[in-house]
Each structure stands twice: as structure tokens, then as C-alpha cells.
Amino acid sequence: MGRYFVKRVLGTIPLLLVISFLIFMFIHLIPGDPVRNMAGREATTEELENLRESMGFNKPLYQQYFSYLNDLFHGDLGISYKTKLPVSEMMIGRLKPTLKLTFFAMLWSTIVGIAIGVLSAINRGKLIDYLGMLIAISGISIPGFWLGLVMIQIFSVKLGWVPTGGLDTWKSYFLPSITLGCGIMAILARFSRSSMLDSLGEDYVRTARAKGQRERLVILRHAFRNSLVQVVTVIGLQIGGLLAGSVLIETVFTIPGLGRLLVDSLAFRDYKVVQALLLFFSFEYILINLIVDLLYGVLNPRIRLK
Amino acid sequence: MQTSTFIDQPIKKAENRTKYYFRKFFQRKTAVIAAVIILIFLFFAIFGPQIAPFDPSLPDYDNLYGAPDAVHWFGTDEFGRDVLSRLLVGTRNSLGVSLASVLIGAAIGTFLGVLAGYYGGIIDSVVMRGSDILFAMPDILLAIAIVAIIGPGIINVVIAVAVFTIPSFARIMRSATLSVKSSLYVEAARSIGCKNSRILWVHIFPSTIQSMIVNFTMRIGTAILAAASLSFLGYGAKVDEPDWGAMLSSGRNYLDIAPHLVYFPGLLIFIAVLAFNLLGDGLRDTLDPKLK
Numbered sequence: 001m002g003r004y005f006v007k008r009v010l011g012t013i014p015l016l017l018v019i020s021f022l023i024f025m026f027i028h029l030i031p032g033d034p035v036r037n038m039a040g041r042e043a044t045t046e047e048l049e050n051l052r053e054s055m056g057f058n059k060p061l062y063q064q065y066f067s068y069l070n071d072l073f074h075g076d077l078g079i080s081y082k083t084k085l086p087v088s089e090m091m092i093g094r095l096k097p098t099l100k101l102t103f104f105a106m107l108w109s110t111i112v113g114i115a116i117g118v119l120s121a122i123n124r125g126k127l128i129d130y131l132g133m134l135i136a137i138s139g140i141s142i143p144g145f146w147l148g149l150v151m152i153q154i155f156s157v158k159l160g161w162v163p164t165g166g167l168d169t170w171k172s173y174f175l176p177s178i179t180l181g182c183g184i185m186a187i188l189a190r191f192s193r194s195s196m197l198d199s200l201g202e203d204y205v206r207t208a209r210a211k212g213q214r215e216r217l218v219i220l221r222h223a224f225r226n227s228l229v230q231v232v233t234v235i236g237l238q239i240g241g242l243l244a245g246s247v248l249i250e251t252v253f254t255i256p257g258l259g260r261l262l263v264d265s266l267a268f269r270d271y272k273v274v275q276a277l278l279l280f281f282s283f284e285y286i287l288i289n290l291i292v293d294l295l296y297g298v299l300n301p302r303i304r305l306k
Numbered sequence: 307m308q309t310s311t312f313i314d315q316p317i318k319k320a321e322n323r324t325k326y327y328f329r330k331f332f333q334r335k336t337a338v339i340a341a342v343i344i345l346i347f348l349f350f351a352i353f354g355p356q357i358a359p360f361d362p363s364l365p366d367y368d369n370l371y372g373a374p375d376a377v378h379w380f381g382t383d384e385f386g387r388d389v390l391s392r393l394l395v396g397t398r399n400s401l402g403v404s405l406a407s408v409l410i411g412a413a414i415g416t417f418l419g420v421l422a423g424y425y426g427g428i429i430d431s432v433v434m435r436g437s438d439i440l441f442a443m444p445d446i447l448l449a450i451a452i453v454a455i456i457g458p459g460i461i462n463v464v465i466a467v468a469v470f471t472i473p474s475f476a477r478i479m480r481s482a483t484l485s486v487k488s489s490l491y492v493e494a495a496r497s498i499g500c501k502n503s504r505i506l507w508v509h510i511f512p513s514t515i516q517s518m519i520v521n522f523t524m525r526i527g528t529a530i531l532a533a534a535s536l537s538f539l540g541y542g543a544k545v546d547e548p549d550w551g552a553m554l555s556s557g558r559n560y561l562d563i564a565p566h567l568v569y570f571p572g573l574l575i576f577i578a579v580l581a582f583n584l585l586g587d588g589l590r591d592t593l594d595p596k597l598k
Contacts, residue, residue, distance in 0.1 A: 015438060015442055019439065019442055019443070022439070026451060026455065029455045030454065031455075031457070137580065137584060137587070140527075141531075141576060141579040141580035142576050142579075143534055143535070143538075143572055143575050145535065145538050145554075146554060146568070146571075146575065146576065147572075149554075149558055149572070150568065150569065152561060153561050153562075153565045153568065153569075157561060157565075243444075244444035244446055244447045245444075245446070247446060247447070247450070247539075248535055248538070248539070251539065252558075266450070266454055267540075274454065278443075278447060278451055281444060281447050282442055282443045282444075282447070285442060285444055286442050
């Protein structure tokens with residue numbers, strides 16, 4: 001067990017290093033002089049030289065990377081050239097809306113997704129199954145940003161039930177979290193259906209039925225509980241992508257979160273912020289995947305013995 | 307003499323494998339409907355400009371934001387241009403981008419995956435670590451980062467979407483290759499002295515093609531969504547170009563006065579993605595009965 005943990009955690013370090021290097025290179029890969037890109041066209045030569053000096057762009061690339069890593073370890077993500085504020089400060093201010101949005105999206109999509117999956121599995125081949133899977137495949141196929149706009153048109157513009165955007169009241173979270181969670185609800189529904197079908201076909205379910213246990217208990221206590229291990233893994237993997245999914249949804253609903261910050265910073269060519277956000281989203285994704293893997297190892301001993 | 311009647315019976319010819327798959331596929335109604343919808347979209351993509359009732363870029367300043375009516379079935383946009391015509395002409399752009407990107411991603415990913423699975427060792431490690439890196443970033447972010455580096459535009463969207471398509475093909479084709487690599491017929495080919503290139507091309511590749519077809523169809527849906535998302539964020543097609551994502555993006559500014567500018571392009575994207583996903587599901591059930 002301990003060995004599996006150590007191996008998995010150590011295995012992630014090279015990945016984090018490579019990703020951090022690629023994201024560090026991001027500023028250098030954008031065509032043109034990175035300093036000029038950051039300072040804008042109107043900057044004078046003197047300003048450019050000062051900026052180059054202060055940001056360390058005149059040092060060799062590998063030295064720049066090491067000082068970038070060093071700053072990272074100290075929680076320093078640099079200074080935004082546009083707002084002159086520390087990037088980490090800008091991000092902390094934007095973190096809360098994104099996390100809240102992600103939480104609500106995850107909450108409803110997990111409950112509804114698993115419910116649809118389980119209901120479809122126990123009614124396999126019937127109308128409920130058919131409807132459930134239709135909802136699921138639609139949820140995967142629907143463009144989230146479009147669904148968001150359609151809901152704004154219906155529920156905000158026409159009916160006036162919820163605000164069109166922003167985060168002024170708790171009602172503002174309704175539409176964005178529905179939109180953001182749609183895809184995950186669909187994936188969970190499909191996954192929990194197939195995992196439930198697997199466990200319904202197992203011997204222990206037949207045994208439970210044979211000893212005359214009530215069908216509801218057979219389904220809840222035996223089939224459902226055993227199918228959960230895999231479903232939990234899928235939920236974990238989805239959270240990672242969910243934060244990044246907020247990029248589009250926050251743009252549609254004008255929510256001042258991290259995703260919106262990324263889109264705005266790209267538009268303003270505020271590349272220090274873009275770099276920090278890319279790093280944040282990728283690291284968060286990798287670390288959540290790592291945690292899910294470790295949890296899966298705890299829940300399913302067959303994996304860690306491999 | 308009962309045996310003779312048995313012997314006299316004509317021997318049933320084994321069903322051709324392709325015929326078998328076709329028969330199985332046609333039993334799945336949703337997949338067949340999806341295939342028909344895709345064919346219709348392909349027809350639009352090819353003949354869109356010919357069948358469009360109006361010139362897609364011709365403004366009509368007397369009919370701005372026109373609601374759908376008998377003349378303009380899907381209404382008119384902020385320049386009075388016919389929405390239906392723009393959607394029909396835009397099909398080529400939107401489907402073309404996703405098809406092209408998945409084709410490129412699939413070709414590179416398949417090549418790398420088959421090599422990694424067959425040769426193993428260092429090639430395998432390099433390919434798999436590479437796809438780990440690509441997988442370590444959420445799809446849409448990777449695409450945004452790539453477009454930020456190489457600039458907006460349709461060709462660059464193709465490149466961005468192709469890049470994040472590569473790792474899924476590499477992984478699937480690697481495992482498909484691994485599963486046939488140790489089979490008896492590959493062993494036989496090797497023992498009669500076939501070259502690696504021949505074994506790969508003639509023996510291994512054809513047996514992995516089923517996994518490829520299924521993944522290919524599914525990824526087109528993902529690619530349509532990704533390309534539309536990039537266009538929506540303003541990194542894809544130019545706003546005045548007839549493109550589903552770009553039309554949606556510009557239409558959202560008029561959500562309160564002309565919601566049809568948002569409804570129709572999005573609906574088309576939704577139907578197209580849904581059709582490819584349903585077709586992919588059907589193909590998977592047909593070609594790979596092991597999966598659910």
C-alpha cells in the first residue's frame with residue numbers, strides 16, 4: 001500500500017515539472033518579443049528595456065525557468081502588467097465564485113446523474129431506460145454555452161425569474177450551475193448505468209435474491225453499493241475538468257471567476273495572468289487525478305497490487 | 307436412410323463479415339437515424355452554397371433582426387442576412403474543421419499508438435509520457451493555449467483540436483495493438499519471416515481498425531463542440547464568416563431582441579454532435595460487443 005502511494009506520488013513530479021516548463025515557455029512561444037507583447041505597442045524603448053531587466057528576460061532561458069520555479073515555490077506568480085497587481089492576489093479574489101459554481105454543478109449533477117443511471121439499469125430495455133439514456137446522450141452533446149444562452153433568454157429575459165448574469169444574489173447560481181453540470185450529469189448517468197448493470201449480474205446479487213431479500217434492498221444494499229466504487233472514480237475525474245469548463249460558462253453568464261479572468265486576460269494580452277491560470281488549471285487537474293487514483297487504490301486493492 | 311436427407315441439405319455459406327456488421331448495424335434504429343442525419347449534413351456541407359435560398363453575405367437593411375417567417379424560415383440577422391442560408395453555407399466550415407482536425411489527430415495518434423504498442427520499450431515510454439502530458443491539461447484549455455500561441459483563425463483551430471485528439475487515439479490504438487500483438491496469427495507471420503512493417507500494416511493495423519472507427523466517430527462530436535467553443539470565445543472563424551460557432555457568438559449580443567440568432571445555430575451544433583455520438587454508440591455496439 002505504502003509503496004503504491006509513494007510510487008504514484010513520485011511519478012507525478014516529473015509530469016508537473018514538464019507541464020510547468022511548457023507553461024513557462026508559453027510566454028516565449030507567443031510570436032514576437034514577449035516583453036513587447038506584455039508592454040503593448042505604445043511602450044518606448046526605454047520602458048521595454050526596464051521591463052526586460054526587471055522581469056529577468058535578458059537572462060538565459062534556463063536561468064529564467066529556474067527563477068520561475070523558485071518563485072512558484074514561494075507562491076509568487078508574478079505581477080500583472082495591466083493591473084500592476086500580484087497575479088496570485090488577482091486569482092484569490094476570483095477563486096470563490098468559480099469554486100462555488102463548481103460545487104453546485106457537481107452537487108446536482110451527481111445526484112441526478114446517478115439517479116438516472118440506476119433507474120435506467122433496473123428498468124433496462126423499458127421506456128425509463130430509453131428516456132434516461134436519451135437525456136444522457138443529449139447532455140453530452142449539447143453545447144453548454146448555447147444551453148446557457150437559451151436558458152438566459154427563457155428564464156431571465158422572458159420570465160424574469162433569475163438575473164441574466166453576475167453574482168448579486170444566490171439565484172444567480174441557478175442557471176450557470178445547471179449549464180456547467182449538464183455534461184457531467186450525462187457522463188455519470190451513462191457510467192452508473194453500465195456499472196450498475198455489471199453488479200446486477202453478479203453472483204452476490206443472485207444470492208441476495210435467492211435468500212428472499214426484498215428487491216429494493218437487493219438493489220440498494222448489494223448492487224448499488226458495489227457499483228459506487230467506479231462511479232466515485234468518475235466523479236473525481238470530472239471535478240478536474242469542471243474548473244476548466246467554467247471558462248465558457250463564466251463568459252456566458254458574466255461571472256467574475258477564474259475562467260472569465262483567463263478569457264479577459266487573453267483578450268488584454270495580460271500573459272503573466274494567462275500563464276498563471278494555465279498553470280493553476282493544469283496542476284489542479286493533475287493533482288485531483290492523483291488523489292482519485294490514490295483513493296481508487298484504497299477502495300480497490302486489485303489496482304495497487306498490479 | 308435418414309442421414310441422406312441431412313447430407314442432401316445445401317451447406318449454408320458463412321455470412322460475409324461486412325454483411326454481418328451491416329445487418330447488425332441496421333438493427334439499431336437510433337444509429338441508422340443518426341447516420342441519415344449525418345448524411346444530410348454532409349449533403350449541406352457539399353451543396354450548401356447551391357441550395358441556400360439567399361446569398362449568405364447579402365445585407366438587407368430593411369429587414370434587420372427579422373423573426374422567422376415564410377420567406378426567411380430562420381429569420382434574418384443584424385445585417386438583414388438570411389440565417390438559414392448562412393447556416394447552410396456554414397455547414398462546410400463547421401463540419402470541415404472538425405473532420406479535418408479529427409483526421410489529423412487520428413492519423414498521428416494511430417501511428418504513434420500502433421508503434422508504441424508493437425515495439426514497446428523506449429518508443430512506448432516516449433509516446434505514452436507524451437500523451438500523459440497532453441492529457442494533463444483539460445481539452446478546452448489546451449486548445450485555448452495553442453490558439454493563443456499560433457493565433458486565431460480556422461486553420462489554427464484545426465491544429466489545436468487535432469493536438470488534443472492525438473492522445474486519445476494513441477492510447478486506444480496502443481491497447482488495441484497490444485491485445486493482438488501476442489495472438490497466434492501474428493506469431494505465425496513473424497515465424498515465417500515477415501518484416502515488422504508488413505506485420506504492422508497487414509496483420510495488426512486491420513484488426514485495430516474497429517476501435518479506431520468508433521473513437522473517430524465519437525471524437526468528431528467532441529471536435530464540433532470544441533471548434534464551436536473556440537469560435538464562440540472569438541478564437542475561431544471571423545465573426546462575419548458563415549460559421550455556426552461564430553454566428554452563435556455574434557447572435558448573443560441580440561439575445562433580447564432576436565433570440566433566433568442564438569437558437570438556430572446552437573440547435574444545429576447540438577443535432578450534429580448528437581448524431582455523431584449516437585452513431586458512435588451504435589458502431590461501438592456493432593463492432594465491439596464486449597463494451598457496454
